[in-house]
Amino acid sequence: MTDRLTICRNGDPIYDICMKTSFDGLKKETEAFDLRDHKICIVTDSNVAALYLEEVKAVLSQCCSKISVFIFPAGEENKNLNTVKELYEHLIREHFDRKDMLAALGGGVTGDLCGFAAATYLRGIDFIQIPTTLLSQVDSSIGGKTGVDFDAYKNMVGAFHMPRLVYTNLEALLTLPKEQFSSGMGEVIKHGLIRDKAYYQWLKDNHDAIMARDLSVCREMVFWSNEIKKAVVEKDPTEQGERAYLNFGHTLGHAVEKLKDFSLLHGHCVGLGCVAAARICRLKGLLTWQEEMDIRETMERFGIPVTVNGLSWDAVYQATKSDKKMDSGSVKFILLKKIGEAYADCTLTEQEIQAGFDAVSV
């Protein structure tokens, strides 16, 4: 199996996704950018810094004249404009110019935040993604969506800004806490549900090896998810249409994430949102009862909570309507025509959406 995918636009290559089992190959990949007279700022969070910063710094310093480091406290609650402001201040202090580069070393929080700073600092500088969580390896590092939360509204401020490279070290999965691994599985299962029934089946068949983090099976999984995301974002890079399918599970998921003050993980909220959406699909006659239950049980088997407590429907509905996915006043909801095929529905009534929420609310 090849260890590389290339993201293209109109048939022209834009950037590569490399899947390796160490950070060593970063040297060769970044040499291509000829940074001998330029600087790189590694942006990372406090947890990842303790694990991987020194190793990555040592590799990058072989092909770049100066390495600078910006470390912020880990957690979704820091994916905001305050942290971006601190990063801008750091870059100004360190005299970063348009030819210098940022490197996002970490999970989706780091990638989204660093990518947004790269999109806006000096009207845009280059950045690379070095994703270290399952979620960031399968989803957030690819496709150029960058941004931060604003007033706890998810990704309310952002930009499309493509990385120059995505360098995935699968071995980083081995240090990931269990709940973070299962959070990534929420997005992985989503990929199967919206686009590829065979992938969904393969995930169920390989449950034990995946949860044991067998790296050869994880590699196949990351590759398969990357292929799905590549196909979607190449066709619709700025979400004019089909890219919205990647938002399956997110409409209610984002509302829960916000209302729970980010105490629940993103991928878990997405999984919960997929279970709620599956109920709506079943009530609309698109999925059978068995299929709805299969989706619920699959999420549970991969460690994703399928219930949430303490949320009122009114609060959830208000938060849902304040998310970005509104279309001329209606909530744009992603549903499944069948397992493996998504579509966007702007006609759901409040009662239909509430029936979905009832499937997960306790």
Ligand SMILES: NC(=O)c1ccc[n+]([C@@H]2O[C@H](COP(=O)([O-])OP(=O)(O)OC[C@H]3O[C@@H](n4cnc5c(N)ncnc54)[C@H](O)[C@@H]3O)[C@@H](O)[C@H]2O)c1
């Ligand atoms: N841009 C996109 O297309 C996109 C797609 C999906 C999700 N997202 C965003 O991604 C974010 C979630 O990303 P995430 O789940 O990676 O969260 P995260 O970045 O907060 O990482 C999760 C936790 O794991 C730690 N960590 C990271 N790598 C580790 C490793 N190898 N070993 C041990 N610990 C490690 C981090 O320090 C953090 O505490 C959300 O903000 C979500 O909105 C963006």
Ligand SMILES: O=C(O)C(=O)C[C@@H](O)[C@H](O)[C@H](O)COP(=O)(O)O
């Ligand atoms: O890449 C996309 O497009 C996605 O929708 C992937 C999602 O998993 C991700 O959480 C994304 O950030 C959500 O999109 P948003 O526009 O609602 O922020």
Ligand SMILES: [Zn+2]
């Ligand atoms: Zn997501």
